[in-house]
Amino acid sequence: MVWPLRAGRESRLQKGNPDGSRCTGIGLGKMGISHQAILNSTSGIELVATCDSTPLVASVMGRYTKARSYSDYAEMLAKEPLDAVVIATPPKAHVPMVEAAIAKGLAIFCEKPFVLETADGIALAEAAEAAGIVNQVGYHYRFVGSFVHVKSLVDAGILGRIHHVTAEAYGPVVLRPKTGSWRGSKQTGGGALYDYATHALDLLNYCVGRPDTVLSASLGSVFSEEVDDEVYALMGYDDGMTATLQVNWSDESYRKMSTKLTLYGTKGKIIADRQEVQVYMREPRPDLGLNQGWNVRYTTELTEPVDYYLRGEEYSAQIEHFARHVAAGDKATRSTFATAVEADMTVDAIRAAATRDAIRIDDGEMVAASTQTRARPRTGLARLFGKSQ
Structure with missing residues (x-):
């Protein structure tokens, strides 16, 4: 249209x-x-x-x-x-x-x-x-110096074949039962899946590309009645790489939103958040200033200056x-x-994966979780180890 x-x-x-x-x-x-x-x-x-x-x-x-x-x-x-x-x-x-x-x-x-x-x-x-x-x-987050640097390192191929990535986002958004906020409404805000998880998914897409499949997922409510407060998913790529998503906006151990990427490759590993990029190299890359072992660069040295600072350069x-x-x-x-x-698109796939039948381990016999009678049905991975309520 x-x-x-x-x-x-x-x-x-x-x-x-x-x-x-x-x-x-x-x-x-x-x-x-x-x-x-x-x-x-x-x-x-x-x-x-x-x-x-x-x-x-x-x-x-x-x-x-x-x-x-x-x-x-x-x-x-x-x-x-x-x-x-x-x-x-x-x-x-x-x-x-x-x-x-x-x-x-x-x-x-x-x-x-x-x-x-x-x-x-x-x-x-x-x-x-x-x-x-x-x-x-x-x-x-596409404008945070540390994550821009991660993309440049990935594009330079320093990790060799990347076989797994973990994308995480945590923060203190919903810390008690409450109503009346647009964030807590499925029709207006969409919950942690849309508000927090999309940041982590977009960073994943930015640095390594969009996943091809969502293998399994779990959407859980901690305090909210209509929407999810935590999201966990396992995703796959056609070339064999996998990625996990871990999101919780009901985590008061964080003062504000914190997002993190961890990338595992055949030649090394990258751990990055808002503050710094840690790179582990199995072999040195002198052309990029990377030594064998651990290398650390901070956002302060990776960030371009801006005209006006408010809440963060990004x-x-x-x-x-x-x-x-x-x-x-x-x-x-x-x-x-x-x-x-x-x-x-990945959000849609996560929602769909979270409603699939999981396999419940019941006295040594594996049965579809949907055959279990539950007063409060669970979804996705949460059903795997969930107890009847």
Whole structure:
């Protein structure tokens, strides 16, 4: 499906605009406010309007900033001459907003998770490609110096044949039973699978490519009633490589979200997180400055400077990256709609794998777990060792 562009309009972003691209931000929650602060300090782009469905929030922004404020995004898109839009609303609202922005021929930065249904994401990616517009999704870990370095090492082949990768994400998001948050709703947020696991899956895709199969998976609730709080999956690649996913957003031992990759190869091993990259080499690679044994490089030495620091260099880096591509009319951003859809495809496969019948070990006899009577059925790997409730 392709949504039509407005007839006769060629925006400045497609020509390249040395005076700065006119941008608006939709959604004034934590991420929306952060993005707008960064936009206000990023050269080559000008924040001219903001929008939030809560009138009070919109009016406060209008009072204390130079940007014009709106509470209805359709009205704003109709009235404002724009080149780009930054969408930072809950994911349920992404599809109609992205559709409207594509129809206006605008460059689009959309927060993750991109969509809650993969079919919608595919349609939007195809529409953006057909319209020839710049598009980017907010997978900010692709802009963390340590993970960018991991990709460069993998591309250089230092590990030889990679046979296994572990992708992890932990954090203190849901630490008690609660209701009323969009994150806790299956229809608006999608739970840890969509909110946390997609970060780890996107990093996996970025560094080594998308898995071809999901062999088994488990989705578990710790405190939430409607959604999962922890996700575990075993994935496979057609060349024999495997990958595991471990995600838990109900882990209060972490002060904030922590994401980690571990890669195992025939020539060495890489362990990377937000702070550093540890590389173990069986043989030295002097051409890359790698000694035999352990080598360590820190994010501080791997990170390019940004115009404005807020919460982490990666948040500014991704917006600056978007602004440069908008100015140049260059569609090849580091995190496109298409690459975001690849993470969503794996999410769908994980959901499907988590509902398959597992094999229960019962007094030495293996039987399908679905034949067991349960008051509270378990799914995926959790059923393997689960007790009847």
